[in-house]
Amino acid sequence: MTWREGASRRRCGFSLRSTAGGAARVRGGDRHREYRATSHTGYRTVYWTIDTLDWQTTATPASITRIVMDNMRNGAIVLMHVGSQVESETLDGLMTKIEQQGYQIVSVSEVLQ
Numbered sequence: 001m002t003w004r005e006g007a008s009r010r011r012c013g014f015s016l017r018s019t020a021g022g023a024a025r026v027r028g029g030d031r032h033r034e035y036r037a038t039s040h041t042g043y044r045t046v047y048w049t050i051d052t053l054d055w056q057t058t059a060t061p062a063s064i065t066r067i068v069m070d071n072m073r074n075g076a077i078v079l080m081h082v083g084s085q086v087e088s089e090t091l092d093g094l095m096t097k098i099e100q101q102g103y104q105i106v107s108v109s110e111v112l113q
Contacts, residue, residue, distance in 0.1 A: 046077065046108055046112070047077070048077045048078065048079035049071070049073070049075075049076045049077050049078075050067065050068055050071045050072070050076050050077070050078045050079065051067075051079050052064045052067050052068060052078060052079060052080050053067060054080050054081055054084070054086060054087055054090070055081050055084075059086050060086065061086060061089045061090040061093065061094075064080075064086065064087075064090045064094065065090060065093065065094050065097065068094060068098070069097060069098075069101070072098065072101065072103060074103070075111060076103075077108065077111060
């Protein structure tokens with residue numbers, strides 16, 4: 001745990017999910033909590049613009065792909081969770097579709113530049 005994560009845990013009772021480039025998000029997407037947790041740490045808060053709902057037990061590769069493609073815009077940040085079979089089955093095809101529509105997939109750090 002970094003000092004920033006420790007500081008947020010002590011101050012707010014939860015830790016941040018950090019990403020490269022000094023960006024972070026709070027589990028559950030509570031923007032107010034996120035700001036409180038990051039305002040003293042030096043992290044920039046990042047919020048997703050497309051929630052794939054991949055955590056729902058009814059999620060399928062088709063439903064995730066539909067949500068993303070129906071809402072894709074320049075600068076979109078797509079929330080996907082790591083570790084389940086449905087994400088594994090979805091990711092390659094989804095990335096291909098996004099690129100076929102002329103979008104470039106970049107890191108959060110690159111979006112924030």
